[in-house]
Amino acid sequence: MSYMKIDGVRKSFGRYEALRGVDIDIAKREFVVLLGPSGCGKSTLLRMIAGLEEIDSGDLIIDGQRMNDVKSANRGISMVFQSYALYPHKTVRQNMEFGLKVAGLKKPERDVKIAEAARILQLVPLLDRLPRDLSGGQRQRVAIGRAIVREPKVFLFDEPLSNLDAALRMQMRVELARLHRELRATMVYVTHDQVEAMTLADRIVVMRDGLIEQTGSPLEIYRRPVNAFVAGFIGSPTMNLLEARVTAVSGRTVRVDAMGLTTEAEVEGPPPPVGARVTLGIRPEHLDGRTDAGHGPALDIIACERLGGVSHAFTRLSDGTELTVQFDGEQSIAPGDTITCAVQPGRAHLFSAETGLRL
Amino acid sequence: MADTALTSDQSLPGSRFQAGEVLNRIVLWAVFLTLSVICVYPMIWLFLNAFKSTNELFSASWALPETWRWENFSTAWGYGISRYLLNSVIVTVATVAIVLTLSSMAAYALVVMKFPAKVAIYMAILGGMILPPEVSLFPLFKVMAATDLYNTYFALILPNAAFHLPFTTFLIRAYMVGIPPDLREAALVEGASEGLIWRDIYLPLCRPILASAGLIAAMGVWNEFIFALTFVESDSVKTVTIGVTSFAVALRADYGIMMAGLALSILPILATFLILQRQFIGGLTRGAVK
Ligand SMILES: Nc1ncnc2c1ncn2[C@@H]1O[C@H](COP(=O)(O)OP(=O)(O)O)[C@@H](O)[C@H]1O
Ligand SMILES: [Mg+2]
Numbered sequence: 001m002s003y004m005k006i007d008g009v010r011k012s013f014g015r016y017e018a019l020r021g022v023d024i025d026i027a028k029r030e031f032v033v034l035l036g037p038s039g040c041g042k043s044t045l046l047r048m049i050a051g052l053e054e055i056d057s058g059d060l061i062i063d064g065q066r067m068n069d070v071k072s073a074n075r076g077i078s079m080v081f082q083s084y085a086l087y088p089h090k091t092v093r094q095n096m097e098f099g100l101k102v103a104g105l106k107k108p109e110r111d112v113k114i115a116e117a118a119r120i121l122q123l124v125p126l127l128d129r130l131p132r133d134l135s136g137g138q139r140q141r142v143a144i145g146r147a148i149v150r151e152p153k154v155f156l157f158d159e160p161l162s163n164l165d166a167a168l169r170m171q172m173r174v175e176l177a178r179l180h181r182e183l184r185a186t187m188v189y190v191t192h193d194q195v196e197a198m199t200l201a202d203r204i205v206v207m208r209d210g211l212i213e214q215t216g217s218p219l220e221i222y223r224r225p226v227n228a229f230v231a232g233f234i235g236s237p238t239m240n241l242l243e244a245r246v247t248a249v250s251g252r253t254v255r256v257d258a259m260g261l262t263t264e265a266e267v268e269g270p271p272p273p274v275g276a277r278v279t280l281g282i283r284p285e286h287l288d289g290r291t292d293a294g295h296g297p298a299l300d301i302i303a304c305e306r307l308g309g310v311s312h313a314f315t316r317l318s319d320g321t322e323l324t325v326q327f328d329g330e331q332s333i334a335p336g337d338t339i340t341c342a343v344q345p346g347r348a349h350l351f352s353a354e355t356g357l358r359l
Numbered sequence: 360m361a362d363t364a365l366t367s368d369q370s371l372p373g374s375r376f377q378a379g380e381v382l383n384r385i386v387l388w389a390v391f392l393t394l395s396v397i398c399v400y401p402m403i404w405l406f407l408n409a410f411k412s413t414n415e416l417f418s419a420s421w422a423l424p425e426t427w428r429w430e431n432f433s434t435a436w437g438y439g440i441s442r443y444l445l446n447s448v449i450v451t452v453a454t455v456a457i458v459l460t461l462s463s464m465a466a467y468a469l470v471v472m473k474f475p476a477k478v479a480i481y482m483a484i485l486g487g488m489i490l491p492p493e494v495s496l497f498p499l500f501k502v503m504a505a506t507d508l509y510n511t512y513f514a515l516i517l518p519n520a521a522f523h524l525p526f527t528t529f530l531i532r533a534y535m536v537g538i539p540p541d542l543r544e545a546a547l548v549e550g551a552s553e554g555l556i557w558r559d560i561y562l563p564l565c566r567p568i569l570a571s572a573g574l575i576a577a578m579g580v581w582n583e584f585i586f587a588l589t590f591v592e593s594d595s596v597k598t599v600t601i602g603v604t605s606f607a608v609a610l611r612a613d614y615g616i617m618m619a620g621l622a623l624s625i626l627p628i629l630a631t632f633l634i635l636q637r638q639f640i641g642g643l644t645r646g647a648v649k
Contacts, residue, residue, distance in 0.1 A: 052544050073550030085541035089563045098559075099549030150549065 002061075003028035003186055004049075004154060009058035011044055011210075018044045020210040021058070026154075026188065026203075031180050034190045035197040036207035037233070042190040045207075046156050049188065050079045063153055073102075078147035079156040082163065084139045086131040086146070092118075093127040096146045103150070117145040120182065137168045144176075148183065157189040161196060173199055194234050198222070206230050228356035231281045231349055237312055237324045240287075243353070244280035246272050254350060254359075256280050259317045260297030263343035265350045267359040272352075278359065279351040284312060284326040286347035291333065295340040299323060303335055315339065402625075409618040416614050431619035438609060440620050442594060443602030448627065450515045450598055451580045455573050457520040458527050462572070463565060465524075466532035467557045471543050481532075487525035492518070496589055503590055514590035515598065519583055523576040530575075534568035535561060570638035574631065581628040599624040 002025040011019040018041045026032050034042045047053040049060060051072030060067045067075050078099075086095050093114060100110040118124045121141045131139055140160060147155055160176075161169045177200055180187055191197055197204045198218045206213045206221065206229075214226045225231035231239045244258035249271045255264050258280050265280075272278055288295070299315035311327045325341050327333055350359040408416050409431055410424040468474070469481050499518055503509040508517070538561060546556045562569070587601045597605070603624050607617050632639070 050544075050548055052547065072548050077548065079545065079548045081541045081545060083539060083541050085539065085545035087542060087546075087560055089560075098546070098551070102550040102555065146545075146549075 002026060003030075003063060004188075005059070005061040006045070006049070007059040007061070009045070009048065009060065010056045011041070011048060011053065012056055018210050019048075022207075022210075022212055024205055024212070024215065026186060028186055029184050031187045031189065031200060031202045033197040033201035033204050034188065034207060035194060035201075035204050035233070036192065036213075038192055040207045041210040042192070042207055043158055046079075046158050046188065046190050049075075049154070050077055050156055051075055076153035077156055078150050078152040078154075080143045080147050080158065080160045082159040084131075084143040084160075084163075086139055086142055088131055091128050091130055092123060092134070092142050092145075095131070095142055096149050099146065099150050113149045113151075114145075117148045120148065120179070121145045136164050137172065140164060140172060141175075144179070148179075153186065155185055155187040157187065159191055160189075162191075162193070169196075176200060195236060198234070204234075206233060224358070225281075225349065226358050228279050228281065228351040231351065235283055237284050237326075239281045239283045239349070240323050241351075242280045242282070242321060242323070244278050244350075246274050246276045246278060249274055254278075256348070256350065259319055259321060261317075261323075261341070261343065262296075263348045264345070265348040266346075267350055269359055272350075272359060277353040279353050279356065281349035281351060282343055282347065284324040285310075286344045287323070287325045287341045288344055289313060289325040289327050289331075289333075289339050289341040291331070291337065291339055293340055296342045297340065299325070299339050299341060301333060301335050301337045301339060304333055313339065402629075405618055405625075406622050409615065409622040411615045411618075413612060413614045416618070428615065431616050432623065434616050435606075435620035435623055438606055438616075438620065439594060440599065440602060440606060440623055443597055443599040443606075444623065444627065446512070446596055446602075447581055447598040447600075447624075449512055450519070451577050451628075453512065453516045454519045454523065454580045455577050457516065458523045458576050459531075459569055459573050461520070462524055462527035463531050463562060463569065464557065465528045466535050467553075467561055469528075469532050470535040470538075471540065472553070484525050484528050487522075488529070490522075492522050492585060496585065499586075500589060508590075510591050510593055510596060512596055515583075515586055515596070518586050518590070519580045523579060527572045527576055530572045531565060531568055534565055538564055567638055570635050571640075574635050574639050577631060578628055 004024075004026040006022055006024040006026075009019055009022045010017070022041075022045060024032070034045060036042050044053060048055050051067070051070065055068050062075060062077075087098065090098065096114050096117060097110055100113060105113075114127075115124075118127060121144060123138075123141055123145055126134060126138060126142070131142065134142065140163075143160070157176075161172050164172060173196060176189075179185075180200075189196075189200060201218055203215060204218055204221050205215045208229055214221055214230045216224075221230060221234050225234060225239075228241055232241055242258040242261070244256040244261075246254055247257045247262070248255035252266050252268075252271060253264050254267055254271050255262065256278060261280075263280070263282070289299075297317055299313075299317060301313045301315050303314040305312040305314075306329065309329045311329055311331065311333060313325045313327060313333055315323050315325055317323060323341075325339070333339065351357060352359055404420075407424060408420060410427045410429070411431075412428065415425060465484065469477065495518070500509075503514050508514045542560055542564075543556050546560055551559070581598075582600060583598070584600050587598045591597055591601075594602075594605075603617075603620050606620050
């Protein structure tokens with residue numbers, strides 16, 4: 001049962017098509033993340049949902065009502081901006097109060113709602129401060145508080161964490177997840193950060209160039225990316241995408257070779273013929289790296305990233321192809337070392353070399 | 360001397376920097392001092408001579424007064440300058456209020472709203488800055504006569520407001536461009552109308568520029584002469600710029616009292632300026648909100 005429906009939505013700025021037909025169904029209480037590289041049209045879509053940008057064609061339906069021509073204020077949405085957009089001359093309390101005043105709520109009602117939001121977001125001691133006297137994280141919470149007090153049907157977030165430092169971002173991510181559980185609200189969240197998407201979303205919508213590439217739960221998208229673009233966008237470090245050649249086919253099982261790295265993968269569609277070129281996708285965490293020879297092709301380590309629990313080795317095959325391999329943090333590796341690696345069985349993805357689509 | 364300075368400079372770059380700095384300071388101070396003397400001296404001269412008798416004024420116009428004749432001011436006040444001052448205050452305050460309201464509305468629309476021919480409209484508004492008031496004197500006079508506005512406060516307020524609108528709009532627009540558009544969008548999502556956003560968000564954020572632009576307009580209107588000379592005739596509506604001239608005629612030769620009257624005539628606007636000067640400079644130099 002869809003609560004919010006985006007149906008064939010398009011948008012052009014002059015001759016530039018920012019959105020080229022987008023369909024999304026969002027269930028009540030769902031946390032949907034629009035994920036994609038910068039410029040793919042995420043913000044534009046969000047602003048169209050908010051009513052800040054006109055919808056050229058297609059329908060926007062929220063809770064059974066077509067919203068295309070409904071004023072922003074009457075759509076039952078709240079939006080949190082990347083810049084927070086706090087009114088600089090108003091205190092935290094006044095910032096949260098503004099929308100309630102506009103909606104015509106009486107003072108006692110407003111106070112109750114503000115107190116509740118302030119409690120949830122730990123803003124109580126800050127209520128009489130001006131935004132300029134707050135830290136980045138506090139401003140962020142005020143912006144969320146301002147969205148909460150209006151009790152909207154749908155929350156919209158446009159890259160709300162991108163102005164925070166890494167530690168704070170992690171903390172706010174957890175807080176947003178908690179908030180979603182606590183408010184049981186429908187949320188649409190825009191980001192270009194796949195970690196945010198993976199950790200927050202019930203469902204991720206991966207976008208590119210004004211089109212949806214894939215929609216699915218974080219794990220679905222991680223496990224079964226529909227094309228090489230999605231495969232490369234989800235996961236950190238990014239998936240290795242190698243040129244490979246089909247060496248054997250039996251039923252749906254295809255054997256491929258990429259510069260000595262060999263593996264087998266099941267394909268869903270008709271298998272490619274022997275000798276065909278394909279793109280082999282393997283996540284760094286699905287490569288077994290060894291420091292002794294004989295497990296596969298030799299790889300020269302050019303750089304290492306030690307995260308403690310795991311290490312990432314950025315390596316090069318003999319033909320210069322780059323390959324990232326994840327190691328256990330205990331393993332001692334260093335730039336200049338030569339390693340070998342093998343693909344964990346059943347973990348390879350095959351994509352068409354021409355279209356990038358999953359085979 | 361110059362040589363040693365030069366050689367020591369090379370070994371000690373810090374000292375050359377200092378010497379340059381000092382020279383810089385001296386030049387700056389000299390320039391500023393000259394400028395302020397040129398600007399401020401006539402004012403000081405006026406205020407000093409306002410305390411003198413006519414004889415003293417002519418015999419020692421540069422000296423301090425022998426006795427401080429405060430009574431010059433009360434005499435001047437008694438000659439009707441109080442009424443002129445009141446008229447000036449009314450005309451100035453009303454004009455500035457109208458100008459700031461309309462200009463900030465126009466600027467808001469020009470900055471945030473989408474409508475056809477926006478650039479052309481803005482250009483037309485700016486074009487108003489080029490038009491000298493004198494050329495419109497005759498047509499305006501005809502309009503005043505035809506509409507019974509002649510010899511009322513409106514005869515001064517309306518044309519003054521009209522001629523200050525373009526520049527004020529220009530100033531406020533430039534300031535509003537620096538206000539993040541997100542603020543308006545956030546308010547729109549919260550249900551605010553454009554009018555409310557203008558009043559409750561843009562105006563408070565524009566306070567520095569409103570103070571500056573208001574002051575510029577106020578000084579212009581206070582010292583305005585041609586409209587005041589042409590569009591009103593009764594003492595009950597005459598502003599102080601015209602008032603002091605008729606006052607000079609009435610006093611004929613009592614220059615001390617005349618100086619006191621002149622001093623009184625500039626005092627209100629001078630005081631306003633001194634009180635607001637901080638905001639004034641702030642509005643013209645500071646960018647909008649961070
Ligand atoms: N108001 C606008 N006028 C013209 N082009 C725009 C406008 N807003 C967005 N665009 C263009 O549309 C594309 C998508 O923008 P946006 O939705 O902001 O991307 P993002 O996914 O990074 O949020 C970009 O190429 C951008 O340049
Ligand atoms: Mg964006």
